[in-house]
Amino acid sequence: MKIAIVHDYLNQLGGAERVVATLHQMFPEAPVYTILVDPDKLWSEMKDANIITSFIQKMGFVQNHFKLFFWLYPFVIRTLPVRGYDLVISSSSAYGKAVSIGPTDDGTKPIHICYCHTPMRFAWNFDEYIENETSKGLLRRLARLLVPFLKMWDVQTAKNVDYFIANSSVVSKRIKNYYNRSSKVIFPPVDIPIKPTFEEPGDYFLVVSRLVSYKRIDLAVRACTEADLPLLVIGDGPDRNRLESVAGPSIRFLGYQSEESKLEYMARCRALIFPGEEDFGITPLEVNGLGRPVVAYRAGGALDTVKHELNGLYFDKQTVEDLVQTLYQASKHKWDSNEIHTWAKNFGREVFESNIKEMLVVGKRR
Structure with a gap:
């Protein structure tokens, strides 16, 4: 079976790109089609793709x-020459699922499976998206005009798309809606x-994020400041100042x-703080894999990954008071590092690969 992989663009080191890297490892002969790539921002597993x-x-x-x-x-995305494949797997949070797919070598229609990280955030959650991308009022107004289109x-x-895969329960609901x-x-x-x-925990809480x-x-910053709790923040981005x-x-x-x-x-870390609403959220599970707990806002992908009082705690309101209390x-x-690690294994690479292969069997039977 000839397989091709499609992704929006490979110019950052994010969770979606981790999925592409794993798909490449599963199907090393499959070419990866994308709008553009930054070679300096590729996961190491992608270097030979x-x-x-x-x-x-x-x-x-x-x-x-x-x-x-x-x-x-x-x-x-429609200009990419995706032709002659029996199966196309698109990894999409915006454009990948729209790729134009030509017929197979024998003239039949190929199977298209889309791994959806979320429906296009720019279209369906414009105000939140654009707040992070530009502060220019004119550009915001012009961009808003394109939302209906x-x-x-x-x-x-x-x-x-023949079959959709969602990366979390909340994304599955969006696909339906x-x-x-x-x-x-x-x-x-x-x-x-x-x-x-398992390391002896230090006295600090941790944030790892763009x-x-x-x-x-x-x-997280305001809560730890008010309570005078040590917080380390790993990552950079436009909101740092x-x-x-x-x-x-x-706060450091x-x-x-x-x-x-x-x-x-x-x-x-004493615990990772996960204060936003994410489509999924890989970082909390990476921390769990090392035996440490998570303090997460009860929404989004955390609903799938955090089992309250086993591998973390939820807080219900995005307020300083609620987070400080949590x-x-x-x-x-009293956290059990072994239990936390055992829970995290439910989300390991081997589980992903097994589930993807089962999905491909379903596609072949179409």
């Missing part, structure tokens, strides 16, 4: 101002250590950290 890009790859200006050209990518385009191109399509939930792959050495406003890192301006002396911003250094901080509870709770 046959990556086929669009004409955008040669346009330096577009790459340097990538976010401004969101309106162009619905057309660009993008919604129609997003719904129409969903019809190109926006596209009126059913989907199978297959959680993204998480690298869980087989038998970690620093953008919708992730609500400000809530604002966060530093509201942070007290108990560590910026970018190597994977090895990040894991060391994870292994010794952080105190997490400090007093």
Whole structure:
């Protein structure tokens, strides 16, 4: 069976790109089609992949101002030459599912399975998305004019997909609400250590995240500042200056950290704080894989991954008071590192690969 993989764009090191890297490892002969790639921002597993890009790859200006050209990518994705494959797996949070797929070598219609990280956030959650991308009022107003078109385009191109996979229960509900399509939930792959050495926890709470406003890192910073609790913040992004301006002396911003250094901080944290609503959220499970708990807002992907009082605690309101109270509870709770690690294994890479292979069997029977 000839297989092709399609992804929106490979220019950041995120959870969606981890999925693509795992798919590439599962199907190393399958080429990866994408709008553009930044070779410096590829997971190491992708370094040997046959990556086929669009004409955008040669346009330096577009790459340097990538976010401004969101309106162009619905057309660009259709130019990728995806022809002659029996199965196409698209990894999509915006454009990938809309790829134009030609017939198989024997002239039959190929199977298209879409692993959906979320329906197009720009179209369905415009205000939250644009807040993180531009502060220019004119650009916001112009962008808003395109929202009705993008919604129609997003719904129409969903019809190109034979089978949807959702990365979480909340995304599955969105697929049903926006596209009126059913989907199978297959959680993204998480690298869980087989038998970690559990470290003695330190006195600090931890945030590991890209620093953008919708992730609500400000809530963790304000809560730990008010309660004078030690907080380490790993990551960088456009919201860093604002966060530093509201942070007290108990907060340390560590910026970018190597994977090895990040894991060391994870292994010794009192708990990871996960204050925003995410489509899924791989980082909390990485922390769980090292035996440490999570304090998570009760919404989004955390509803699938956090079992209250086993591998973490929920807080119900995105307020400083509610988070501070939950952080105190997490400090007093008796956590069992072995139980936390055992729970995290339910989301490991092997589970993902097994579920994907089962889905492909369903597709072959079509």
